Amino acid sequence: MNPPNRVVPHEPAARAVTSPRPVLKVCGATTFHDIDVLAEGGADLVGLWHGIPGGPADLPADRVVTLAGAARSTGRLRPVLVTFLRDVAVLRDVVARSGIRWLQLHAFQPPAVVRALRAALPSEVAIVKVVHVRDGECLERRLLGAYERAGTDLFLIDAVTEDGRIGSTGRRLREADVLDLADQTDRPFLLAGGLRADSRDEFRSLVEHPRFFGIDVDTAARDRDGVFRPHLVRGIAQGWRTGRRPEEVM
Numbered sequence: 001m002n003p004p005n006r007v008v009p010h011e012p013a014a015r016a017v018t019s020p021r022p023v024l025k026v027c028g029a030t031t032f033h034d035i036d037v038l039a040e041g042g043a044d045l046v047g048l049w050h051g052i053p054g055g056p057a058d059l060p061a062d063r064v065v066t067l068a069g070a071a072r073s074t075g076r077l078r079p080v081l082v083t084f085l086r087d088v089a090v091l092r093d094v095v096a097r098s099g100i101r102w103l104q105l106h107a108f109q110p111p112a113v114v115r116a117l118r119a120a121l122p123s124e125v126a127i128v129k130v131v132h133v134r135d136g137e138c139l140e141r142r143l144l145g146a147y148e149r150a151g152t153d154l155f156l157i158d159a160v161t162e163d164g165r166i167g168s169t170g171r172r173l174r175e176a177d178v179l180d181l182a183d184q185t186d187r188p189f190l191l192a193g194g195l196r197a198d199s200r201d202e203f204r205s206l207v208e209h210p211r212f213f214g215i216d217v218d219t220a221a222r223d224r225d226g227v228f229r230p231h232l233v234r235g236i237a238q239g240w241r242t243g244r245r246p247e248e249v250m
């Protein structure tokens with residue numbers, strides 16, 4: 001029997017899909033070439049940034065729409081809108097124009113924003129709320145229940161630095177801290193934060209967790225010049241034993 005954790009969020013029960021494998025999301029594509037490289041390397045989800053001021057991979061809405069279509073047309077990649085924004089009308093518009101079905105709220109958007117987005121977006125759009133861990137403590141721990149009630153489908157557990165930097169911190173979390181946090185919610189979760197092809201062994205219990213959904217990587221998928229390389233993506237996919245059929249990721 002398939003484990004219950006692999007249920008795709010917000011899919012009606014009759015269409016719920018199960019898979020024995022976690023997903024690999026790679027973040028920050030900006031070009032058609034990036035999309036091809038990530039598909040070739042075996043990523044399942046690609047993060048497209050919009051509303052990340054000063055971010056090196058930030059994209060105007062039109063470009064998100066174009067690259068989201070390119071991702072889908074690879075036949076295996078699904079696009080994820082990654083944002084610091086909390087403007088519901090703007091996000092609803094980008095989601096509608098791009099057809100994106102994954103929305104990743106990577107900043108400190110409060111539960112009220114999740115609630116408003118849940119009401120504004122089609123039910124098949126999965127809302128991923130990032131929660132940030134600093135020195136083993138989750139900054140949003142007391143809000144987890146509120147985020148769930150507001151309509152969060154998955155949590156993404158990522159590191160934040162002592163000086164408050166979020167995203168691509170290169171900091172790996174301690175498995176015990178992530179497990180503790182995962183057990184505070186009943187939602188599936190993704191893991192991020194300095195993950196490399198060979199770091200699965202540091203998370204042996206976590207990968208067996210019934211609600212472990214997959215990993216989100218940026219730095220390790222790029223070479224020293226910051227360019228995505230298929231062999232690096234493939235190495236992560238193999239090291240973490242990820243990979244889904246596209247219909248299993250929506």
Ligand SMILES: O=C(O)c1ccccc1N[C@@H]1O[C@H](COP(=O)(O)O)[C@@H](O)[C@H]1O
Binds near residue numbers: 027052216
């Ligand atoms: O990469 C960034 O700078 C970034 C900026 C804004 C939102 C998300 C961002 N990246 C996220 O960083 C983590 C992990 O990256 P890494 O593997 O530690 O480099 C991942 O969740 C990305 O989505």
